[in-house]
Amino acid sequence: MPVNTAIQQIWFLVKKDLVLEWRQRHAFFGILIYVVSTVFVIQLMVHQPEEKIWNALFWVVQLFVCVNAVAKSFLQESRGRLLYYYSIVHPRNFIIAKLLYNVVLMIIMSLITLACSVALLGNPLIKPLYFTGIVVLGGVSLSLLFTMLAAIAAQASQNAALMAIMGFPLILPVLMLLANIARSAFVTVLQPGLPRMFLLLVGMDILTIALACVLFPYLWKD
Amino acid sequence: MKKSWLSISNIAVILVSVVIALLGKESMAISLPIAAGLLVVYFILKRMGVPMQNAWKVLSVLLLLFTIIAGFNVKVPSIGTNGQTSRNLVFHVPMWIAMYTLFTISVVNSLRYLATNDLRKDILASSAGSVGVLFGVMGFVTGSLWATYTWGGTITDDPKQLSTFIALLIYLAYLVLRMSFTDLDKRARVSAIYNIFAFALLIPLTYIIPRMQDSLHPGSASTPGFKSSDTEHTLQLVFYPAFIGWTLLSIWIYTLRVRYKRLALKNILHG
Numbered sequence: 001m002p003v004n005t006a007i008q009q010i011w012f013l014v015k016k017d018l019v020l021e022w023r024q025r026h027a028f029f030g031i032l033i034y035v036v037s038t039v040f041v042i043q044l045m046v047h048q049p050e051e052k053i054w055n056a057l058f059w060v061v062q063l064f065v066c067v068n069a070v071a072k073s074f075l076q077e078s079r080g081r082l083l084y085y086y087s088i089v090h091p092r093n094f095i096i097a098k099l100l101y102n103v104v105l106m107i108i109m110s111l112i113t114l115a116c117s118v119a120l121l122g123n124p125l126i127k128p129l130y131f132t133g134i135v136v137l138g139g140v141s142l143s144l145l146f147t148m149l150a151a152i153a154a155q156a157s158q159n160a161a162l163m164a165i166m167g168f169p170l171i172l173p174v175l176m177l178l179a180n181i182a183r184s185a186f187v188t189v190l191q192p193g194l195p196r197m198f199l200l201l202v203g204m205d206i207l208t209i210a211l212a213c214v215l216f217p218y219l220w221k222d
Numbered sequence: 223m224k225k226s227w228l229s230i231s232n233i234a235v236i237l238v239s240v241v242i243a244l245l246g247k248e249s250m251a252i253s254l255p256i257a258a259g260l261l262v263v264y265f266i267l268k269r270m271g272v273p274m275q276n277a278w279k280v281l282s283v284l285l286l287l288f289t290i291i292a293g294f295n296v297k298v299p300s301i302g303t304n305g306q307t308s309r310n311l312v313f314h315v316p317m318w319i320a321m322y323t324l325f326t327i328s329v330v331n332s333l334r335y336l337a338t339n340d341l342r343k344d345i346l347a348s349s350a351g352s353v354g355v356l357f358g359v360m361g362f363v364t365g366s367l368w369a370t371y372t373w374g375g376t377i378t379d380d381p382k383q384l385s386t387f388i389a390l391l392i393y394l395a396y397l398v399l400r401m402s403f404t405d406l407d408k409r410a411r412v413s414a415i416y417n418i419f420a421f422a423l424l425i426p427l428t429y430i431i432p433r434m435q436d437s438l439h440p441g442s443a444s445t446p447g448f449k450s451s452d453t454e455h456t457l458q459l460v461f462y463p464a465f466i467g468w469t470l471l472s473i474w475i476y477t478l479r480v481r482y483k484r485l486a487l488k489n490i491l492h493g
Contacts, residue, residue, distance in 0.1 A: 148419065152399075152412055152415060152416055152419075155408065155412045156399065156402045156403060156412060162398070162399065162402055165395045165398050165399075166395045166398075166399060166416065168391075169388050169389075169391035169392040169394075169395055170392060170395075170419075170420065170423055172388050172391075173385070173388065173423070173426065173427045200426065200430060203426070204423070204426060207422060207423070207426075208423075211418070211419055211422055215415045215418060215419065218336050218411060218414075218415055219411070219412065219415055221411065
């Protein structure tokens with residue numbers, strides 16, 4: 001089957017990653033256990049936290065899950081295989097495929113984290129659907145940013161610690177926005193700036209995608 | 223030195239004369255001739271062949287001397303809880319202006335590096351980044367000191383203070399990233415990409431988010447700025463020269479750092 005158009009190329013790369021993920025289930029289930037054990041540790045320490053702490057802990061867990069889930073997307077690829085991709089697809093298609101794959105992975109992880117948190121830490125949510133929406137949006141934002149950073153960190157002698165150093169300051173504004181937006185899901189508060197915060201978050205996502213598309217070809221010039 | 227009209231000295235002298243002219247306010251009759259005189263003397267000296275490419279350094283020293291002497295002696299208006307601490311305005315705010323100037327220089331040179339693959343551009347970008355961090359730290363320290371005496375805490379939950387702290391962390395990460403490479407070309411390329419990425423996210427972080435929330439800083443949503451209280455324009459009189467003086471000083475440090483780095487990499491650049 002000929003693979004010519006950009007959309008087909010991207011689709012094949014995403015499908016390849018998903019199939020690979022399913023065949024090498026150890027990584028996926030590894031992160032799953034990571035999620036469950038982290039939430040369980042929190043449960044052992046604070047039992048049923050009040051809503052403000054629940055919110056804070058939830059996003060911290062999300063952050064670490066995202067770092068672990070996304071970091072391997074570039075670190076697991078061998079040099080030879082990257083060179084092979086480079087010879088058959090345009091780098092822009094490659095990064096879009098990686099972004100898409102990580103977004104899908106992170107949405108699944110976010111929902112699992114949410115389910116675990118609700119099951120183990122109690123359910124302080126008064127608007128569960130609204131919060132689920134924010135969790136998905138947050139998962140997308142986190143995975144987009146960390147995919148690009150993982151690509152940069154992969155260049156720097158496969159340094160996973162570097163990703164945390166670069167990523168945490170960059171992700172802080174996103175996390176602050178997410179935690180602020182999520183407050184409405186726990187208590188009935190009046191937040192006049194809510195639509196603007198959503199716009200800003202979506203704007204930052206679009207900015208990240210655009211920057212990734214423009215800058216990634218330079219990163220791959222090896 | 224390039225024989226370009228757009229030299230730092232020309233820009234600095236023109237900026238200073240414009241500021242002097244505008245600061246006159248009611249007494250434009252005095253300030254306008256001074257400004258015009260400065261311009262005329264500068265360009266006549268230049269025409270006569272006097273080497274003026276370092277005039278901006280002299281200007282920087284003079285402006286900073288003026289800032290320090292006048293900043294501590296001028297009669298300041300009493301604004302809210304600030305009292306005499308308002309004098310910090312001429313030290314604290316210009317640090318941020320200098321920092322943003324240097325970060326902009328840094329990101330422009332990173333873009334130019336990606337376009338040309340010239341290692342010299344990378345030296346410009348990294349030097350501007352590190353000197354920018356220096357000025358950012360000084361801005362943070364002067365701000366924290368000010369906060370200790372007016373807001374009742376060194377580190378408060380003021381959104382601007384928090385976001386600038388994050389901005390500094392982002393650029394410290396840039397410097398750490400640079401240390402983790404041994405290959406010069408790879409280091410230049412990857413750090414240029416991170417620099418552009420970081421700068422693009424820095425703008426929403428430090429310009430949009432702090433404006434969406436209430437800040438303890440004067441001039442934000444719920445508090446009036448200094449400008450309305452400064453009825454005698456004494457602070458303004460020092461503030462704008464300070465602004466140019468500190469920025470010129472930061473560029474001066476930056477050029478020194480560039481020269482040092484060029485010497486350190488001499489064999490690679492010319493070999």
